[in-house]
Amino acid sequence: MFDLIVITNAWIHLMAAVLVVGGSFSLNLIVTKKLGALPSAEAGKLSQAVGKAFGSLAWIMMALILLTGLTRMIGLKLFSSYALLETTYGNLLLAKIVLFAIIIINSVLIAGTGMKLEKLGADGPPPADQLTAGQARIKTLGMTNLILGAIVVAFAVTMRVIGAP
Template sequence: MEVKMNDLILITSYWLHLLATVVWIGGIIFILFIAIPSSRQVLGAEAGKLMGEISKRFTPLANCSIFLLVITGVALAGFNKQFSGIGLFENNWTATLFLKCILVFGMVIIHFYRGLILTPRIGKTESASEKVSLQKLSLNLVKVNFGFGMLVLLFSGILYLFNT
């Protein structure tokens, strides 16, 4: 079996795309369903400190994953024969990809809003009630990203179906 350079690029792009997806969406699942409930149960009011440390370690991984998803996503779309071009919805595959991209864009906005605006604001807030309110907003945004992430995975399955 002869492997061409385009095949190697495609294989590497798929692998990196899947890896980045696992890190980002898997991280959201871990934080939402394991880290937050466990830290609250064990640490109570001190859970926020642990979650802050987890966030400091996870955020760079998520940022790298987002970068990889964008780069590999563009490459994978370009390699796909179903892709009819940006803004050209000539088939179901391209229309589904567009919807998937909108969801991913929403996830990216939420991720960077939480990290660059909301988290520093929570740290500077002195009012306990305002801090609790901002923390609830942050948690709700993680839940939105979880929902968007599940839809992104669903659309990935649909894209696979349209590609066969």
């Protein structure tokens, strides 16, 4: 029974990460390019709708990543300073935690910028300079999260190969 719980926890952790990182790849490398072909007003509306939908999913998945990651750390007894600071596995885990924290901070900034842009456009077309600056900020933060997510995946693969201490 314990193995089933461990396997289920690992599966949820992995699937949540796949959805966040895969969704980030799709948004940043496919959707944004296609939005450029649309008229500005349509692109803005579609971008907001897609961003809201992905944002809702991403927040749920990041919460699952956090919960299942903590559960795995408890199960593997990885809260000791030795396990975290003096093993390659622990060092990679700490790096993943730091990168995940940065991804969460960037995601908060993306959501805040999106809400600000939405308010700007509530009473009519937003000022072009503010719209462009906000969209650029979201794009930069999104690409940063994409790169950080890819690094986290590389660390996770390495951890899987070397095994827990």
